[in-house]
Amino acid sequence: MGRQDELKRKIRYVLVFFIVCLVMSGLTAFPLRAELDWLGSLLGIDTGVDPSTYSGLKGWIATVGAGLRDAYARYPFLAYGTDWLAFAHLVIAVAFIGPLREPVRNVWVVTFGMVASAGVIPLALIAGPLRGIPFYWRLIDCSFGVFGFIILWLARRYITELAATEQLGDV
16 A cells, blocks of 8 residues: 555545544534433433532533523524534534545645634633633533544644645655
8 A cells, every 4th residue: 555545544534533523513412402301310410409409510411401491491492503503513524525535635624624623712711601601611612622623633734745745746
């Protein structure tokens, strides 16, 4: 196997992993209430109890679950916003098919993804406190940006190397 083939294989693995992560992230944004109810039951959270009786992670999950149940019951149209969030993840995943098929030509999509991933951090750190998100949860949100950036940086590095071997005619 030549170096170009090896780089294409590595690019494919990294980008497929990233696409699968985006798709999973998108699909899990649709059933938020059901997921929160399931997680709450897994953590032993009683939905009939005031969320303020719990602390730490349990308190946060209980609060978010109660908020979703209340919002969905009184204002179900608010869930439409997370439907659009889910849809956006799926559409962005589709954009990465370009670099999957022609990595050198579509390296700009990978660069775009790196910029978007980096943007997660200031969003979480600025909007999080404004929305009452606990600091530890903001760090979890930031980790998505960090991991996404690292995965795409690796893909971009392989693509850059592939472009150099194609220019040299290395087979």
